[in-house]
Amino acid sequence: MENKKRDSFTGKLGFVLAAAGSAVGLGNIWRFPYLAAKYGGGIFLLVYLCLIVSFGFALMIGEIALGRKTGLSAIGAFKKLNSKYAFIGYLAAIVPAIILPYYSVIGGWVLKYLSVFVSGFGSAAASDAFFGGFITSAMEPVNWFFIFITVTAVIVVFGVQKGIESVSKVMMPVLVGLSIVIAGYSVCMPGALEGVLYYILPDFSKFSISTVLGAMGQMFYSMSLAMGIMITYGSYMKKDVSIESSVKQIEWFDTGVAFLAGLMIVPATYAFSGGDPAALGKGPSLMFVALPKIFDTMWMGHIIGVAFFVLVLLAALTSSISLMETVVSILCDKMKINRILSCVIVYLFSLGFGLVSCFGYSIWADITVIGMQFLDFFDFASNSVIMPVVALLTCIFIGYVIKPKAVVEEIELTGKFKREKLFTVMIKYVAPVLVVLILLTSVLEAFGVFRI
Ligand code: PHE
Secondary structure: OOOOOOOOOOOHHHHHHHHHHHHOOHHHHHHHHHHHHHOOEHHHHHHHHHHHHHHHHHHHHHHHHHHHHHOOOHHHHHHHHOHHHHHHHHHHHHHHHHHHHHHHHHHHHHHHHHHHHHOOOHHHHOOHHHHHHHHHOOOHHHHHHHHHHHHHHHHHHOOHHHHHHHHHHHHHHHHHHHHHHHHHHHHOOOOHHHHHHHHHOEOHHHOOHHHHHHHHHHHHHHOOOOOOHHHHHHHOOOOOOOHHHHHHHHHHHHHHHHHHHHHHHHHHHHHHOOOOHHHHOOHHHHHHHHHHHHHHHOOOHHHHHHHHHHHHHHHHHHHHHHHHHHHHHHHHHHHOOOHHHHHHHHHHHHHHHHHHHHHOOOOOOOOOEOOEOHHHHHHHHHHHHHHHHHHHHHHHHHHHHOOHHHHHHHHHHHOOOOOHHHHHHHHHHHHHHHHHHHHHHHHHHHOOOOOO
């Protein structure tokens, strides 16, 4: 047994900023605005908010409490509470191990775009062929990926307090500041008002079950749930910090930045595309193809472009740190090895798998897995399949194996658990049903049977 004291966050602020750093990521910046525009603006925001404070709240509370109660990362936590269920921890541990490499490949793309804008060549990035030319070249994406993952590893080597917490305390305020400035700039552009209204006002005619499913999938990913991250961060939390109020703050942070990202992107794309932001494509094409075009037409667009890619870089880095930390922490706990060795192992492993994702667009572009390129396949397997399964098992574990009371006790170490009833009902009855729905729709959608 290791008797060295486990590293911990210094207090509530450090914990909240680090966890918010994990939650606020690429998903907030490119995926949320796109989905909000697609699913009827304000009505999507409304549904999203309701889900965050109910379903998201319950799962996040549950995960953090599991970590803090046991003082262990995912595998150890499940095992300690009931050794028959350690397999849930193993499943949860696979998710960040799959996501980290390809997330870092995208982090590398962000670095590349930042360098292009910083060196004054933003206009080149606005051309149609630029993005395709970049990701299909054999070595360039590899180099940027290498830089990104190395920076992540260096921060993680420094540990919870000196690495993750101190970096989050600087990066997160800068990230919020930049979000406010860019969103402010974007809404003041000529013709933006119409787009702002489109984004904020609910269009009830667009409400459907797809709105709820879209919002649910997004919420899940955005809050970094069901991948052992919140369990790990919870295990570094001191016993005198309130979990309930920390979760509320993390949710505000995450939703606030997503909302601001919508204000940056929706009005601008709306004006640019003559009223149809969804027509500009989603995911990588929105961020790496459409936005550079818009920056190119904006007054001071190049400076906004630099600010925007700094913002995305910070968001991506704090998320990749949490992914790496989760895997490193599991290795340390499980194999009883030290942090440095564990970091080296995770780093080398991620380098290998990241290369596969890079080459999947270039020299191995002909190879696909169930019709998907490597990066898309890793994304699908982790987000659409394993994560919902882990979430379902976690709900069952808390709701029926250890019972909600075990979590409630942990929350009440710092005072009354105000939303205890909501938590219990959610974790036992509502969340499992919703999670099964997410799983079914995302798998059916991937195979083209269903379209949301
Ligand atoms: N929550 C992050 C986002 O919204 C995504 C993420 C996924 C972060 C996996 C860490 C791990 O982009």
